[in-house]
Amino acid sequence: MIENSQAFQEALVALDKVQADSLFQEALKDAKPIQVVEQLVVPALEQIGEQWQKGDLALSQIYMSGRFCEELVERVLPPSDPDRKHQPRSAMVVLNDFHMLGKRIVYSVMRASGFEMFDYGRMDVAQVIERAKQDRIKVLMISVLMLPSALKVREVSDALGDDVKILVGGAPFLFDDQLWKDVGADAMGRNATDAINVVETWMREQSL
Numbered sequence: 001m002i003e004n005s006q007a008f009q010e011a012l013v014a015l016d017k018v019q020a021d022s023l024f025q026e027a028l029k030d031a032k033p034i035q036v037v038e039q040l041v042v043p044a045l046e047q048i049g050e051q052w053q054k055g056d057l058a059l060s061q062i063y064m065s066g067r068f069c070e071e072l073v074e075r076v077l078p079p080s081d082p083d084r085k086h087q088p089r090s091a092m093v094v095l096n097d098f099h100m101l102g103k104r105i106v107y108s109v110m111r112a113s114g115f116e117m118f119d120y121g122r123m124d125v126a127q128v129i130e131r132a133k134q135d136r137i138k139v140l141m142i143s144v145l146m147l148p149s150a151l152k153v154r155e156v157s158d159a160l161g162d163d164v165k166i167l168v169g170g171a172p173f174l175f176d177d178q179l180w181k182d183v184g185a186d187a188m189g190r191n192a193t194d195a196i197n198v199v200e201t202w203m204r205e206q207s208l
Helices: 005-013 017-028 033-053 059-076 101-112 125-134 147-151 153-163 171-175 192-206
Strands: 090-095 118-123 139-144 165-170
Touching: 005 017, 005 033, 005 059, 017 033, 017 059, 033 059, 033 101, 033 192, 059 101, 090 101, 090 125, 101 139, 101 165, 101 192, 118 125, 125 139, 125 153, 139 153, 139 171, 139 192, 147 153, 147 165, 147 171, 153 165, 165 171, 165 192
Parallel strands: 090 118, 090 139, 139 165
Antiparallel strands: none
């Protein structure tokens, strides 16, 4: 196990990029980049996410931690690196809504955990369907803020069919933990850690 994981987490929470970078570089001396990502970066982000859920950290702290870790991972595991996860073609989108922060956090943490995916930004239903088919997407992650947008997931699900796994997240799905089923999604994530676990489970169980 890589040492200094607690110190790395504390540096991220304090938004001390210099210290976090120093600890990251130190870990690289004794382990491969992918090991550092999996044993140092991912656990730290998971702990930060849990602290935020408990109300102990500000949203800005989890956001900035994710962005900085994304930069660190990009430096040692560029998108074409063979050590990145063998994964299904994936994309992330905000459906209809204009609130992008939740999606940005999950996207950063996913990439910091070694995943590659298309960032579709904000799209309406027709745009998502067209782009997902064009890019031959197998896993589509949809973030929403408002209930009307959440209900639109059903249209996306019906259009893309069983070939595409849909993972949803956002406030409406937290308020009603059965809503994801009602709109035809395949799973719901409460946070970035959930998203990682769901996709990795799909990868193991169904060879996506």
